[in-house]
């Protein structure tokens with residue numbers, strides 16, 4: 388079984404189909420999606436349904452939540468109007484979005500998947516991620532609140548604390564540059580890499596959002612069966628990508644979440 392770990396799709400259905408065709412999956416392979424299926428691109432509902440189809444066709448597949456799914460679910464819970472695609476999502480689509488986990492561990496690869504990332508301050512408080520409560524979206528108290536930051540983190544302070552978008556200071560840096568690998572090698576999305584549209588490589592993490600919706604590329608890391616992802620083996624990590632067919636959103640939008 389090979390694993391294809393796919394970065395932020397954001398409604399780019401044509402590019403997802405092209406990437407899937409390029410990867411030429413066998414029945415025993417699996418797709419692992421890093422979240423942010425919706426918004427920005429031309430066909431959010433189409434992507435949600437394609438992800439669901441791929442999970443049915445390749446039963447070992449899985450998908451985690453991104454902050455865009457999280458926002459849509461919160462808006463819906465509060466009966467606030469959402470973007471246009473939300474009116475076309477079916478009950479099954481919503482149930483799928485609600486079911487997405489915060490993270491996925493891949494012990495066989497020494498890795499885990501999380502949409503935004505892991506910030507050091509969390510581990511000052513809890514040492515390890517431990518159990519994620521089933522109601523992680525809304526519950527879990529203060530710890531749940533801190534877990535939910537894994538959906539959104541890009542930069543951290545000099546002390547390793549989560550820094551909200553727009554609050555960056557001179558000593559802020561990308562979380563992946565200070566992550567020590569304690570929870571395993573981390574595959575993440577969320578932070579579009581556009582200049583150039585190449586994965587963000589750190590010692591213990593790989594960022595696979597290569598900004599497809601902004602006219603960049605849609606990327607997937609390819610893990611062979613039993614391939615352990617260790618810092619020394621990083622160069623052996625294969626990434627396959629396809630170019631965006633258009634620029635669907637302004638890169639500026641990346642800075643307003």
Ligand SMILES: [Mn+2]
Nearest residue numbers: 423453454577
């Ligand atoms: Mn995101």
